[in-house]
Amino acid sequence: MVAKVVERQMGVALWRQIADRIRLAISNGDYDATGMVPPETALAAEFGVNRHTVRSALAALAEEGLVRAVQGRGTMIERKDRVSYPISRRTRFSQGLGRQVREIGTELLGHAQVPASGEIATALGVPPGTPLIELSTVSSGDGRPLSTAVSYYPAERFARMAEEYAQLGSVTKAFAAHGLDDYVRVSTEIVARHAEAEELSLLKLSPGAIVMETQSVNADLEGRPVEYSRTRFAADRMKLRIET
């Protein structure tokens, strides 16, 4: 291949120009055959720059969520379409995703009984120290991790939450098994930040990836809180839709 050396000087950093070129090549479908970006050394040769400069460019693209580098294998191109997750008074995880994904996977990572502490006690309207069931879960669509959550339920009222969820794979059904047929979302708070190490691993994200974290409270129809949940969505795979 003819060496296409990028222009030097002129205010725009080399690595930015290279990132733009690679981004263009990806959107042109130049790498569709393999779904991978050429190796760093090949790109460095093609653009006539040092490998480190290519790495800066690829790092920027990885932060955008456009590519994902794996040591020893290469740098893969990521699909970027986002699944829409509706948040309403009646937010139900599985129903919400509906026809956007063929198969919804829910995995129970672990569970425990813990005393309610501070913020969570306030959110659930119980005294600090009240026993709670804690569930850690990961949900995915068509095999792609979409969100991970830690949820808390009053242990007295929902004693078998972990077992029911593990068996039924649905919070709504686990509630029903405890005699709670309906519940509504009473509050949701959303922040966006960089994913932490654990989230990177659970959601299979690249370092620098973004998560949207929601903290939500669900209550029964009498207004008694039944669930406090902290959910982290992979920001490059999900968008939130608020329905009023």
Add this chain to the structure above:
Amino acid sequence: MVAKVVERQMGVALWRQIADRIRLAISNGDYDATGMVPPETALAAEFGVNRHTVRSALAALAEEGLVRAVQGRGTMIERKDRVSYPISRRTRFSQGLGRQVREIGTELLGHAQVPASGEIATALGVPPGTPLIELSTVSSGDGRPLSTAVSYYPAERFARMAEEYAQLGSVTKAFAAHGLDDYVRVSTEIVARHAEAEELSLLKLSPGAIVMETQSVNADLEGRPVEYSRTRFAADRMKLRIET
């Protein structure tokens, strides 16, 4: 100062260990006197590593929004408390921020009359090509940029939108000046992503910073859309609260 060389080997990259150390020092208040992190060369000497290694650590902290580097000046520590922005059927920018900030600033960056195109026409329920008033704004709290928005209004119904907004500094008041006394939020969609160059500049963010982008439609009480808006919030300064 005694040289505190970080441990080599052992799986965790040097720059990560150093990032952790600096993060800890910041939260300990070690740098409160100046509000700045020591220069890169000083940190490199302190930790007994190359300056590039310190740069990797600082870059990671900058992405977290914890620090902000300015060429020629130094690396400043950023405050991280987030202003809560409520989204409800009656979302009003100024009222929502309420007592969280002392002073709310709204700046009209520019305005234009443009034909409705595709997505926006659909959202506003008008034929493509319908003339719209486009407003570009930046809002800040206590002098800190919080969000920037591009909003569209049917030009026929809200002909003096730009002038009224420029004078009144409020969409709600500008609507009132056109005889519209009440309106409600009908849809909101939220994504999180890295800020683009223009957003970095408008919101005074560091490269790699995160924005939450909302696309929303407001309608009058008869259900006719009156506003389509694309708002980008500085993610490290804002959280969204959904009120149902």
Add this chain to the structure above:
DNA sequence: GGAAATTTGTCCGTATGTATC
């Protein structure tokens, strides 16, 4: 299963450019 090749990850040293004070 194991060795070699490939590919990304980390770190060092150096040099130069550019913005701020």
Add this chain to the structure above:
DNA sequence: TGATACATACGGACAAATTTC
């Protein structure tokens, strides 16, 4: 203007993970 401090780029070396043979 000069000094300081961050930004960019190069070159080299080795480590770690994966794939290939």
